[in-house]
Amino acid sequence: MMFLEDDFEVCLSRQQEEATTMNHPVPDELISAYFDGEVSPDERGEVERLLESSSELRQQLDETSKLSALLHSFPRESAPRELAANVQKQVNAATQPALAIAQATTRRSLRREWTAFGAGILATIASLLMFVSFNQSQFTTNSPMSLSRAAGSQPQVTLQPKSASEQALAGTDPKFANPNIATDPSDLSDHLQPNLGLSKASNLARSKREDLASPTERSGKLNERESLAQNPVPMVANADLAETSSNSIQPQIQNEFLSYLANGDVIVSKVADPTNTVAVVYFTVVDIERGSNELKVLLQKRSLQEVEVSDEASLVKVSDAEDRSASQQPLSKRNDLNKKRDASRADEFHVFFARAPGDQLADTIDDLVKNHPDIFRNWTPQPPIELPVASLPSTEGIVAENQAIVADDNKFQDIARRQISDESTAVNTEAEMAVSVLMARNGSVNANGNFSYNGNSNVQLSVSNSIIGNTSNLEQKTEFGALSSASVASNSTGTSRGNNVNGNNAQSSGNSGQGYFRVSRQNQPHATPQQAVPALNKGIPLVASSTMNSNGGGLVDLGGGFGRNANNDVRNPRLVRMLFVLKSAQSTTNSAP
Amino acid sequence: MNQTSDQTLIDHCLAGRREAFGLLVERYQNRLFHSLVHLLGSTEDAQDAAQEAFVNAFEKLGSFRGQSQFYSWLFRIAYNTAVSSKRKLRRMSVSLEARRDASGLEPSDGNPTSEPSYAMDVSDRQRLVQQALSELGEEFRMALVLKEMDGMSYEEIADIVKVPLGTVRSRIHRARLELREKLSVLLRSEVL
Numbered sequence: 053m054m055f056l057e058d059d060f061e062v063c064l065s066r067q068q069e070e071a072t073t074m075n076h077p078v079p080d081e082l083i084s085a086y087f088d089g090e091v092s093p094d095e096r097g098e099v100e101r102l103l104e105s106s107s108e109l110r111q112q113l114d115e116t117s118k119l120s121a122l123l124h125s126f127p128r129e130s131a132p133r134e135l136a137a138n139v140q141k142q143v144n145a146a147t148q149p150a151l152a153i154a155q156a157t158t159r160r161s162l163r164r165e166w167t168a169f170g171a172g173i174l175a176t177i178a179s180l181l182m183f184v185s186f187n188q189s190q191f192t193t194n195s196p197m198s199l200s201r202a203a204g205s206q207p208q209v210t211l212q213p214k215s216a217s218e219q220a221l222a223g224t225d226p227k228f229a230n231p232n233i234a235t236d237p238s239d240l241s242d243h244l245q246p247n248l249g250l251s252k253a254s255n256l257a258r259s260k261r262e263d264l265a266s267p268t269e270r271s272g273k274l275n276e277r278e279s280l281a282q283n284p285v286p287m288v289a290n291a292d293l294a295e296t297s298s299n300s301i302q303p304q305i306q307n308e309f310l311s312y313l314a315n316g317d318v319i320v321s322k323v324a325d326p327t328n329t330v331a332v333v334y335f336t337v338v339d340i341e342r343g344s345n346e347l348k349v350l351l352q353k354r355s356l357q358e359v360e361v362s363d364e365a366s367l368v369k370v371s372d373a374e375d376r377s378a379s380q381q382p383l384s385k386r387n388d389l390n391k392k393r394d395a396s397r398a399d400e401f402h403v404f405f406a407r408a409p410g411d412q413l414a415d416t417i418d419d420l421v422k423n424h425p426d427i428f429r430n431w432t433p434q435p436p437i438e439l440p441v442a443s444l445p446s447t448e449g450i451v452a453e454n455q456a457i458v459a460d461d462n463k464f465q466d467i468a469r470r471q472i473s474d475e476s477t478a479v480n481t482e483a484e485m486a487v488s489v490l491m492a493r494n495g496s497v498n499a500n501g502n503f504s505y506n507g508n509s510n511v512q513l514s515v516s517n518s519i520i521g522n523t524s525n526l527e528q529k530t531e532f533g534a535l536s537s538a539s540v541a542s543n544s545t546g547t548s549r550g551n552n553v554n555g556n557n558a559q560s561s562g563n564s565g566q567g568y569f570r571v572s573r574q575n576q577p578h579a580t581p582q583q584a585v586p587a588l589n590k591g592i593p594l595v596a597s598s599t600m601n602s603n604g605g606g607l608v609d610l611g612g613g614f615g616r617n618a619n620n621d622v623r624n625p626r627l628v629r630m631l632f633v634l635k636s637a638q639s640t641t642n643s644a645p
Numbered sequence: 646m647n648q649t650s651d652q653t654l655i656d657h658c659l660a661g662r663r664e665a666f667g668l669l670v671e672r673y674q675n676r677l678f679h680s681l682v683h684l685l686g687s688t689e690d691a692q693d694a695a696q697e698a699f700v701n702a703f704e705k706l707g708s709f710r711g712q713s714q715f716y717s718w719l720f721r722i723a724y725n726t727a728v729s730s731k732r733k734l735r736r737m738s739v740s741l742e743a744r745r746d747a748s749g750l751e752p753s754d755g756n757p758t759s760e761p762s763y764a765m766d767v768s769d770r771q772r773l774v775q776q777a778l779s780e781l782g783e784e785f786r787m788a789l790v791l792k793e794m795d796g797m798s799y800e801e802i803a804d805i806v807k808v809p810l811g812t813v814r815s816r817i818h819r820a821r822l823e824l825r826e827k828l829s830v831l832l833r834s835e836v837l
Binding site: 080081084088090116118119120122123124125126128129130131134135136138139140142143144146157286307308309320 | 649650656663666667670671675677678679682683688691692695696700703704705717767769771774783788789792793794798799814815817822824825828831832
């Protein structure tokens with residue numbers, strides 16, 4: 053009897069289950085969609101209710117799950133390396149005008165029209181503000197930085213270019229000259245690929261785009277030109293306005309830059325080729341001394357090699373001299389001296405050179421900005437500096453040597469000790485060259501169209517080095533031919549010539565074991581290219597052959613695909629050179645007319 | 646760390662910065678290639694299709710209106726490229742020798758049940774699955790590959806294939822049914 057009751061219950065249960073399924077037919081595809089999470093809430097409720105009572109449905113779901121697991125057991129297929137390279141070649145071969153035309157004819161969505169309209173309005177407002185502010189104060193500065201700013205702002209403010217090469221330079225330099233200079237978003241986007249800088253070709257493309265721009269955009273540009281036509285003198289955009297207009301894209305550029313740094317394989321093609329280039333980052337700091345200290349602490353905490361370059365020494369020297377004489381001057385003279393000293397301090401800048409793994413540099417930047425927002429107001433990646441490959445002692449030679457002795461354990465220790473010394477020399481040499489090019493980049497184009505240092509300031513470097521983390525402390529005196537060739541675009545082929553001008557005195561200034569390059573920027577008589585002297589006492593020619601802008605605005609071709617790692621340094625394949633340039637926020641503001 | 650959005654990169658491209666397109670290539674080449682391999686059944690065909698798709702996308706970038714995801718748009722181009730090239734989107738009922746050439750995989754007799762499941766290693770299972778996939782009808786294979794291999798939503802698939810959402814659901818279900826039938830022995834084995 054008991055058996056019959058149990059049997060009856062089982063039969064009843066099965067009948068109920070079947071009845072449920074029949075009364076609520078669930079399409080099989082609903083189970084599939086349920087598995088994918090692609091059902092409505094109502095459908096989900098129904099499927100789940102039926103799954104509780106139907107073993108058949110549960111089995112169906114289980115098989116779907118197993119099948120999915122089976123399909124996911126495939127390893128992810130990675131694209132062959134040549135895919136990106138092949139695309140790169142074909143894209144480079146594609147004609148940009150077609151793209152521009154496509155842009156002009158097809159990008160007509162309402163959102164973009166509004167964007168264009170907004171950009172036109174912004175440009176108009178910016179030009180009007182510049183016009184007004186310029187009339188209020190005369191543009192007077194002898195600082196090469198300021199002059200460079202003025203030159204750099206030319207393409208945007210559409211001043212009359214003096215020469216083709218100057219125009220090219222002007223298109224390249226503004227990001228270095230002042231990271232806060234107002235530029236349109238597409239211009240600011242140049243930081244996205246600092247390795248490229250701005251090529252002449254891309255400038256041409258931009259001018260073509262302007263020609264093809266929508267009526268709204270064109271009207272904005274016309275207003276800008278009309279406004280500026282009345283002021284045929286160099287001008288600098290208001291920094292605050294610049295920050296406002298660039299706010300939308302700046303974080304993206306910064307994130308992208310840090311991402312490149314962190315991904316060592318990508319940095320090679322996107323930020324800097326570690327074999328011969330130096331990434332440059334500009335920081336606008338409220339307090340330059342505190343900013344420098346924080347940066348130094350961070351670099352030292354990470355045991356990163358660094359060399360500091362600053363103009364602190366000269367400023368102190370100037371100030372001391374003025375202080376001594378000030379007491380003998382009448383009050384009005386003293387006030388003038390104080391103003392002059394303040395202006396000098398405003399021009400103060402500190403440069404740190406570091407050679408370290410890209411991810412650590414990225415972390416350093418990230419830490420600086422996030423942990424010290426009160427000091428670091430803004431930062432902007434700049435077009436990198438390209439060093440003359442043949443003059444670099446740090447990569448091929450050492451690598452070849454390492455490769456030769458790597459199997460010989462007995463020689464390894466000796467070589468390693470020697471390498472520390474080599475490292476010190478290499479870092480300092482690279483720092484010297486990088487700073488030289490950096491300073492030269494602040495110059496202007498001479499009458500011959502060649503890039504040369506402006507010469508209104510003299511640069512004196514005194515060198516004593518100590519490499520953080522190394523036991524050897526290398527002392528050296530360097531006559532720093534301040535201003536070398538700049539590998540900034542001075543012609544369309546990407547080969548730029550530069551002249552070493554303005555030989556400088558060097559003096560050793562060991563400072564409690566901590567070495568500095570000290571850059572003084574006293575006003576000196578204008579130097580001419582004919583005064584050129586060898587840049588470094590090591591006989592390193594600083595006539596760089598630049599490829600910074602050599603690819604005509606196309607994808608960077610460093611001989612490989614997008615992600616090719618061209619770093620030859622077997623010790624650390626992700627080693628990146630970088631200049632941290634700390635510029636006073638006060639100077640940025642003061643520089644604006 | 647936030648990535649630069651696709652739209653920003655596209656805007657840079659349209660502004661003349663071709664290198665921004667390089668970022669898009671880097672961003673999507675693996676995903677696209679992976680899906681195309683399983684769709685076309687051959688790494689060589691997948692590479693060709695992906696390459697053509699990227700170049701075509703660059704040339705047509707001005708026509709991208711941002712109404713769909715860039716990748717969806719890119720995949721659509723790749724799909725059309727493959728179709729226009731008459732690649733093996735049709736049912737791949739080809740000879741065993743041709744299968745070996747196309748996929749680089751060893752051919753089998755087409756009947757998974759004849760395979761000794763106990764001896765199956767990973768590559769064997771992959772071969773069987775790839776073969777079963779290749780025998781699905783084009784529309785079913787595409788829907789399933791986009792869902793399973795690419796992780797797309799039904800809506801994204803519908804956008805690419807230009808069919809209603811319900812059709813996508815139906816195709817994926819049918820593809821699964823057919824695959825489950827073809828791979829029944831494998832699915833019931835202890836290997837999984």
